[in-house]
Amino acid sequence: MSAVAQRPEVAAPLLELRGVSKEFHVPGHRTPLSAVSDVSFSVHDGETLGLVGESGCGKSTTARVIIQAPKPTRGQILLRGVDLASLRGSALRRARRQVQMVFQDPYSSLDPRWKVRDLVAEPLRVNRIGTRAEQVKRVDELLHLVGLNPKQYGDRRPRNLSGGQAQRVGIARALALSPSLVICDEAVSSLDVSIRAQILNLLEDLRTELGLTYLFIAHDLTVVKHVSDWVGVMYLGRLSEYGRSEAIYRSPAHPYTASLLAAVSEMPEADRPEVDEIPSPFNPPSGCRYRTRCPYAQAKCAEEVPELREVAENHRVACHFPLIAH
Amino acid sequence: MVTSTEGGIVSTINSVAMEHSLIVERLSVSFKSGAGDVHAVNDVSLRVTPGKTLGIVGESGSGKSVTVRAVMGLLGHSATVTGSACLDGEELVGMPEDQLRRRRGIKMAMVFQDPMSSLNPTMRIGSQVAEAVRQHRKVGRREAWSEAVALLRSVRVPDPERRARDYPHQLSGGMRQRVMIAMALSARPSVLFADEPTTALDVTTQAQILTLLDDLKQRYGMGVVLITHDLGIAARHTDDLAVMYAGRVVESAPTKTLIGAIRMPYTQALMDAIPRIDAPSHSPLASIEGSPPDPSKPILGCAFAPRCPRVGDRCTTTPLLAEGEPGHRWACWYPLGVDA
Ligand SMILES: Nc1ncnc2c1ncn2[C@@H]1O[C@H](COP(=O)(O)OP(=O)(O)OP(=O)(O)O)[C@@H](O)[C@H]1O
Ligand SMILES: Nc1ncnc2c1ncn2[C@@H]1O[C@H](COP(=O)(O)OP(=O)(O)OP(=O)(O)O)[C@@H](O)[C@H]1O
Ligand code: SF4
Ligand code: SF4
Ligand SMILES: [Mg+2]
Ligand SMILES: [Mg+2]
Numbered sequence: 248m249s250a251v252a253q254r255p256e257v258a259a260p261l262l263e264l265r266g267v268s269k270e271f272h273v274p275g276h277r278t279p280l281s282a283v284s285d286v287s288f289s290v291h292d293g294e295t296l297g298l299v300g301e302s303g304c305g306k307s308t309t310a311r312v313i314i315q316a317p318k319p320t321r322g323q324i325l326l327r328g329v330d331l332a333s334l335r336g337s338a339l340r341r342a343r344r345q346v347q348m349v350f351q352d353p354y355s356s357l358d359p360r361w362k363v364r365d366l367v368a369e370p371l372r373v374n375r376i377g378t379r380a381e382q383v384k385r386v387d388e389l390l391h392l393v394g395l396n397p398k399q400y401g402d403r404r405p406r407n408l409s410g411g412q413a414q415r416v417g418i419a420r421a422l423a424l425s426p427s428l429v430i431c432d433e434a435v436s437s438l439d440v441s442i443r444a445q446i447l448n449l450l451e452d453l454r455t456e457l458g459l460t461y462l463f464i465a466h467d468l469t470v471v472k473h474v475s476d477w478v479g480v481m482y483l484g485r486l487s488e489y490g491r492s493e494a495i496y497r498s499p500a501h502p503y504t505a506s507l508l509a510a511v512s513e514m515p516e517a518d519r520p521e522v523d524e525i526p527s528p529f530n531p532p533s534g535c536r537y538r539t540r541c542p543y544a545q546a547k548c549a550e551e552v553p554e555l556r557e558v559a560e561n562h563r564v565a566c567h568f569p570l571i572a573h
Numbered sequence: 574m575v576t577s578t579e580g581g582i583v584s585t586i587n588s589v590a591m592e593h594s595l596i597v598e599r600l601s602v603s604f605k606s607g608a609g610d611v612h613a614v615n616d617v618s619l620r621v622t623p624g625k626t627l628g629i630v631g632e633s634g635s636g637k638s639v640t641v642r643a644v645m646g647l648l649g650h651s652a653t654v655t656g657s658a659c660l661d662g663e664e665l666v667g668m669p670e671d672q673l674r675r676r677r678g679i680k681m682a683m684v685f686q687d688p689m690s691s692l693n694p695t696m697r698i699g700s701q702v703a704e705a706v707r708q709h710r711k712v713g714r715r716e717a718w719s720e721a722v723a724l725l726r727s728v729r730v731p732d733p734e735r736r737a738r739d740y741p742h743q744l745s746g747g748m749r750q751r752v753m754i755a756m757a758l759s760a761r762p763s764v765l766f767a768d769e770p771t772t773a774l775d776v777t778t779q780a781q782i783l784t785l786l787d788d789l790k791q792r793y794g795m796g797v798v799l800i801t802h803d804l805g806i807a808a809r810h811t812d813d814l815a816v817m818y819a820g821r822v823v824e825s826a827p828t829k830t831l832i833g834a835i836r837m838p839y840t841q842a843l844m845d846a847i848p849r850i851d852a853p854s855h856s857p858l859a860s861i862e863g864s865p866p867d868p869s870k871p872i873l874g875c876a877f878a879p880r881c882p883r884v885g886d887r888c889t890t891t892p893l894l895a896e897g898e899p900g901h902r903w904a905c906w907y908p909l910g911v912d913a
Contacts, residue, residue: 273743276735303745409864410633439633439802444846444860451855469805473848474855492854510780511850527732 259328260289261460262313262346262428267322268484269305269312273529280528282308284484285322287555290428290477295454295461297475297492299468299507301525304481306464310430313462314346315339326428344374347421351433353413357405363390363416364401370423389419392456394449411442418449422457430462435470447473468511472496480504483528483536486555490562500564500571503537535567543568594796595621595644595681595764600656600666602636602643609869613639615820616656620813621764621796626786628811628828629800630843634865636820637800641766645683646673661763678709682762684754684770691753692741698752699725699737702759709760724755729781754782758789764796771806783810804843808832816840819866819876822894826901836897836908838883875905883907 267286270279283305290296298306312319315331324331326342334342350356357366367389371382390397393415405413414434421429431450435443451474453459465471471478471492478495480488480503488501499505526532526539535553538544545568553565602614614636621627629637642648644658644665658665660680665673677683685691693701702721706712712720718737725733728751741749750770757765767786771779783799783806790797801807807814808828815825816837824837835841845859863880866872874889875881881888887906894904897911 273739275738303748307745440804440843440846441632441861444848444858447848448858448860451857469848469850472850472854473852473858476854496850508850525729525731527735529732529735 259325260291261327262462263287263289263323263325263328264309264313265323265325267309267312267319267324269308269317270320276529278529281484281531282528283312283319284531286481286484286486287322288479288486288489290460290462292427292460293454293458294476295463295474296477296479297471298462298464298479298481299466299471300481301507302466303525303528305484306481307432308484309481310348310432310462310464313430314343314348340374344424345426346428346430347424347426348430348432349414349417349421349434351436353410353417353437354405356417357413359405362402362404363395363408364397366405366416367419367423370420374424376424385423389422392422392453393419395419409442410438411445414438414442414446415449418446418453422453425457426459428460428462430464432464433466434463436465436467443470450474468496468507480507483526483531485536485565487537487566488564489555490559490564494559494562498571500558500562500569501537501566502541502543502570505570506540535565592622593620594623594661595619595798596657596659597640597644598657598659600640600643600654600658602639602648602655603653605651605653606869611869613820613868614643617817617820617822619798619815619822621798622812623763623794623796624791625812626790626797626799626810627813627815628807629798629815629817630802630804630807631817632802632843632861632865634868635817636868637817638768639820640817641683641768641798641800645677645681645766646670647677647683678760678762680762681764681766682757682760683766683768684750684757685768689741689749692749694741697738697740698744702737702752702755705756705759720759721755724759725752727758728752728755728785730755751782754785761793762795764798765790766798766800768800769802770799771801779806786810802843803847804840805847816843819872820868821876821904822902823877823905824901824903825894830898830901834898834901834910836901836903836911837905838881838907838909839877841909842880842882883909 265287267283269283270281272279286309288296298309300306311317313324326345329342331342364386367386368382371377371385377385387397390401395412395415400412408416435446438446454461463471463474475492478490478492479486480501482503488495488499488504495504499508532539534549534551538548547567553567555563555565557563558569558571597617597619600614600617604611604613617640619627631637643654646665646668648654654666656666699718699721702724703717706717706720722733722737725737730736730748730751754770771782786797789795799811811828814828814831815822817823818839824831824840835844842861846861848858861880866876875892878884878888885907892904892906894902896902897908
């Protein structure tokens with residue numbers, strides 16, 4: 248047995264998803280909506296996994312099932328090797344504290360009636376962490392950490408903050424409980440270019456300073472490239488490609504990834520079929536879900552679901568006819 | 574309130590009326606506020622050509638939205654608007670609200686930043702698009718519904734017959750924005766203002782929607798004003814560009830000219846803050862330090878001076894926007910790539 252297998256508490260990735268699916272039953276629709284389907288990946292300490300894909304492909308749903316709100320329909324979510332579904336009560340609450348989220352719209356995720364100080368203290372109060380005095384000290388610390396002077400900003404309300412400042416408050420809140428994993432769901436998508444650069448630099452500084460691990464969800468492939476060590480590409484609820492970010496950006500193996508990259512760079516793109524509509528998640532195509540838009544689709548693609556398999560070290564792709572065979 | 578414009582400008586308006594569908598001349602907007610008036614937009618001049626896209630780029634708070642809202646007549650009574658905005662030869666500044674309302678929708682329409690706040694959460698999306706159709710044309714409910722489905726299909730909502738019966742909360746963010754665009758397009762306006770319409774969308778949808786706008790603007794000769802803070806998108810999807818800072822246009826030119834030879838240090842800083850797809854992971858970004866000036870305080874000299882890497886002696890005097898090269902205007906004493 249290897250040393251790794253003997254010490255699972257060290258070897259276990261911080262987060263692991265095993266065959267996770269989420270279906271929604273929507274009134275008026277006979278079939279359930281398949282938002283996330285059989286997704287497996289892991290995130291290791293100190294590394295950032297970027298999750299990309301088109302609108303509606305299931306990125307946010309993946310994030311939400313990780314924090315068990317809502318629970319997945321099938322599959323397991325393991326935090327340091329422990330299945331979250333097996334936890335109850337205080338054990339579950341403790342585990343969930345390890346994972347915090349930063350959302351897209353900084354204003355709508357902050358209660359407009361509260362002062363910055365109280366917004367950042369809220370997670371500490373709810374979880375009864377520390378005395379009043381300790382909480383006050385911790386809030387100051389957190390505000391400094393995200394680059395806000397507590398004296399200048401502590402007593403402001405969200406409407407008196409700029410978008411970038413409000414997002415810094417959102418980040419401070421997420422960091423209050425000292426999480427191991429921070430899920431950024433489009434956390435910089437609504438910020439303008441210069442503030443986005445400031446927040447991206449802040450997230451990177453916090454990562455090295457606090458040893459944070461990120462699941463970084465974004466639709467902007469350039470931003471994802473900037474922050475990620477690993478990248479997962481989702482299409483219609485499925486993970487279509489997963490691997491080291493340099494490999495995926497240098498030589499995308501899935502036709503879908505190639506088309507995403509072509510949209511943002513000068514990369515050549517194969518001719519698309521005339522009809523280029525995203526199929527309905529209520530009734531996804533048989534076999535490969537991308538086949539209705541794929542320029543390389545063949546008969547096999549309608550018959551067999553392509554499994555995620557390795558095309559190179561640290562590079563997996565779910566396609567019967569990958570673009571590279573290394 | 575309308576101020577008279579100089580004779581020279583008025584005469585050019587007539588001679589270029591065919592060429593431009595919207596001509597904005599020296600538009601200024603200020604808001605009354607307790608802590609001194611907020612000068613949100615100062616002396617902005619823009620031209621929109623049928624079948625072409627004008628991009629307005631700039632940081633948050635630079636006055637992009639206030640400019641187009643002033644043109645649309647969507648600012649409340651706390652706003653004082655001066656200057657001129659001519660749409661197909663008609664002056665919009667000072668036009669009575671009932672007349673403006675008729676022009677909104679039919680002659681000019683707008684797609685907003687935030688789709689959720691503009692959609693009715695208790696109404697099926699198909700009904701909302703159908704209602705927009707019925708506001709502009711006298712058609713029956715059935716016809717409006719099938720037109721709504723067609724519009725949803727044209728903005729690439731998958732399975733539109735079925736999704737038309739969904740409520741907004743059942744859609745992802747991207748789908749909701751497609752619905753908003755379908756509603757704005759329902760009247761086939763002569764100018765479409767798109768205020769950060771694709772900011773929250775993924776790249777392929779962004780590309781698809783911008784391509785869709787390209788198709789429509791050419792087919793109907795519609796002028797498009799695309800507001801974005803992403804110079805990358807503007808570079809790919811516009812014909813003309815105006816860069817705004819602190820309520821002023823600080824650089825403007827045909828897009829190819831401007832991107833090919835950026836003159837304003839601010840425009841260059843906006844360009845440098847965009848992460849590069851070919852840079853290694855975790856490399857720090859060049860962010861513009863500091864923040865734009867407070868629009869309620871008077872600005873002496875160049876507004877960008879406190880943040881500008883090229884600031885020099887002359888920058889204490891306000892640089893005016895002037896044509897430095899054919900078709901290329903900038904407001905800077907020490908432009909990049911130009912020998913003094
Ligand atoms: N509560 C819900 N009820 C029904 N359907 C839902 C619900 N939440 C999400 N969906 C559907 O699940 C699919 C995945 O949505 P999700 O929000 O995860 O996508 P996303 O990748 O985050 O998209 P975006 O980039 O637009 O945020 C979509 O088809 C969406 O309409
Ligand atoms: N109704 C108002 N009353 C007072 N000030 C206002 C009002 N509306 C806008 N402003 C101010 O005018 C300035 C320009 O705002 P505007 O919304 O045009 O910026 P923008 O360039 O569209 O920014 P963003 O990219 O964030 O949308 C800002 O300083 C803003 O605070
Ligand atoms: S499996 Fe077939 S349809 Fe799917 S991406 Fe590969 S080639 Fe295209
Ligand atoms: S005028 Fe001076 S401060 Fe302003 S952009 Fe030019 S060099 Fe910079
Ligand atoms: Mg999402
Ligand atoms: Mg705006």
